[in-house]
Amino acid sequence: MLSERVRDLHGSPVRAMLSVSQQPDVISFAGGLPAADSFADLAYPPPPLDLMQYGPTEGEPALRAKIAEELAELGLDGGAERVLILSGSQQGVDLAAKLFVDRGTGVAVEQPAYLAALQVFRFFGAALQGFDRADPAAGWAGAARPSLAYVTPTFQNPSGHCWSAAERDGLAQACDAAGVALFEDDPYRDLAYEPCERRPVCARLKRASWIYQGSFSKTVAPGLRLGFLTASEDLFPHLVNLKQAADLHTNRLSQWFVLQYLNDPGRAQRLGRLVGRYRRRRDLFAAAMDRHLGGLADWGVPAGGLFFWATLRSGARAADLLARARRRKVLFTPGEHFLISPEAEPASLRLNFSHADEDAADRGLAVLGELLRNRPRRP
């Protein structure tokens, strides 16, 4: 007999689409893939053979020290001793859920929120509750007080939103006042196309427990599956134990590879090129959105990250549009997958702009516009 929790587990809809999107003639706005040509300058010599042995659960000391230096600049100064290397930041979600979530545990999330985090919290039995950025603690009284709040304040997936300083301060104060632990997921912070407030919410906390995690998937390479977390003193030792039980430690090749990248004197220049390329893609994508979806949908231009979040007009439903777009080999992700109540926003969708090149993006958006203009009437 299988566990109770697995009966609620379904494969990710994005994963199912990703396998379709491998076909060469498909235009996919569905995933969150970096541009395929962005890895060309990542050639490093092979790793030393002493990395073949078992390593420490927490990660390689030199990598932890380097990450700790950079975290200190963000106001997170736990030092190298409080850095845990992860097998990608998806693993951080698994560890945080194991640490906090029993069946029925309240977890507060933005709406919309990263779908693979919702999936994991649900899997462990969380009672998900949305909250209002303008007044996070509004519903946090008595039995409705969540144990954990999960947020991606900087260039959120999927909305692209970047929280203002006031919003960040407000959430920190709410967590401190209510004793709600904060889990801040920050994989997009380096992909900033306009100046934005980016100082972590965790750095603004005075009392609450917290976990802050980052990723190298967006700035180095997702195939390495490398991320990291730091956490308040009370939580960190538990997270190390959970990491050990999950996979002993992160593979040392990826850790070595990312350390080379972090110490590479050309790093800032490389990141600058990447950000410049994505900014151009975003701008071209925004122009193509105007051309093809003007009057058919509403959206904001994101100041960073990898996604446009759009809402269809005139009662059009994203799931219906996707069903028709797939036949034309164009993919995107319906917004319902990012919501606690999928039925709440049937008109929203997420469009990734980093992966498809300019021509493909234009053709794909043209198809969506055409399908929306020639929409079959609902009976």
Added chain:
Amino acid sequence: MLSERVRDLHGSPVRAMLSVSQQPDVISFAGGLPAADSFADLAYPPPPLDLMQYGPTEGEPALRAKIAEELAELGLDGGAERVLILSGSQQGVDLAAKLFVDRGTGVAVEQPAYLAALQVFRFFGAALQGFDRADPAAGWAGAARPSLAYVTPTFQNPSGHCWSAAERDGLAQACDAAGVALFEDDPYRDLAYEPCERRPVCARLKRASWIYQGSFSKTVAPGLRLGFLTASEDLFPHLVNLKQAADLHTNRLSQWFVLQYLNDPGRAQRLGRLVGRYRRRRDLFAAAMDRHLGGLADWGVPAGGLFFWATLRSGARAADLLARARRRKVLFTPGEHFLISPEAEPASLRLNFSHADEDAADRGLAVLGELLRNRPRRP
């Protein structure tokens, strides 16, 4: 507030010792580390850059196909479509526990059994129950029927035992008859120093659900954190979903590296050298055991794997011996950590013979012998 399950989670005692064992003058029989010089012939060219992108959750197709070929030779013929690449086989334990274990779920385990598996099953709330190899189903009636049986039939960690064909058939029949799913962990199968029955128990099942997993940590390199599983058709899709929720997919560098190893024409020769070296270490270790622990303890010489399992005589307790041995910078793992009831076998201990070289092993065992002979009387 932390989850219920995390309140039962403690760091591994072996992990705590491993950090001590990094000191250069310590002789450690505590871990399960491959010989440090066994990686010398593992130099491969750097991986192609297209592996930097996100990959499939299941793993690289070429690696899955190669592993499926070798599994078919063992009688496990699900094909490449039923191979899931893992971030080390510890991850397989996490996924299997997520798939089967709610609070109170019965899980049958050998006694002793791999401590990091016991830790994970306990963490998810399992009610662990021992079973008798000679009659596995003896206690499997009614409410006492477990959902899952976890076994390492080939050169078990820690006992070194290799199950006979009759024992394997008996367990398969018991699982089939009682409808108990079987989880077979097989990381040591290639480290065979004498001829032994090694055909998987899973290949003998007729009806029961099953998971079979293997590892490249013992034959290639543990720092890569690479393992794999195959499973019965009913379980496999769930395991893929769980893998995706845990870390999206295994890093592609390690997958590429292991594929090079598997396709290397010198592979059989390399494995032969490794097995030859470990066989010699085992024999020298056995001779040193005779010299230093003869009359003080009882043990068997393992036909494969990495460990001796010994039982102290005359009421000596392994935990007391370890406390004194640590001051002399000699480490091993007390048997209590491998047991459901730690107090059941206070005299047992596990000694790893693969990591320490001949001289160090001799000196370390001499210290243990001396401490046992000069044992303080209990008040």
